[in-house]
Amino acid sequence: MNISYVHGLIGGAFIGAAAVILFWFNGRIMGVSGITSKLLSKPDKDFWWRLAFVLGLIFGGYIYQMRFPVAVVIETSGWGLIVAGFLVGFGTVIGNGCTSGHGICGLARLSKRSIVATIVFMAAGILTVWVKKTLGV
Numbered sequence: 001m002n003i004s005y006v007h008g009l010i011g012g013a014f015i016g017a018a019a020v021i022l023f024w025f026n027g028r029i030m031g032v033s034g035i036t037s038k039l040l041s042k043p044d045k046d047f048w049w050r051l052a053f054v055l056g057l058i059f060g061g062y063i064y065q066m067r068f069p070v071a072v073v074i075e076t077s078g079w080g081l082i083v084a085g086f087l088v089g090f091g092t093v094i095g096n097g098c099t100s101g102h103g104i105c106g107l108a109r110l111s112k113r114s115i116v117a118t119i120v121f122m123a124a125g126i127l128t129v130w131v132k133k134t135l136g137v
Helices: 005-026 032-040 047-067 078-094 099-108 112-135
Strands: none
Touching: 005 047, 005 099, 032 047, 032 099, 099 112
């Protein structure tokens, strides 16, 4: 039996739980790009929970990978990853949010802006994979 979906299912459950917990305890929408950008800008009263959130993302993933190793295949160079990171950051600025803010929290609130944003970034992702597979890039 192939259970390759289990890791994604567990990760999705943790992301959903984090969104609910953040909203219950802080009254905030979980948008990782917004949390991270405000963490990196001028410190304010929310600095510590933002830092704890981002460190939880990093170390939570690390701990999970140590306990339940998953093979990760990266088919690009270090420069490709850097360019991809900048493009993702640029996209979150243009889209005024990221997949967690729009795709998880925004859709749950039935936000029209988030529905459009989610359709656009899903379409862009699908198109990117199609072009990569078709052109062999």
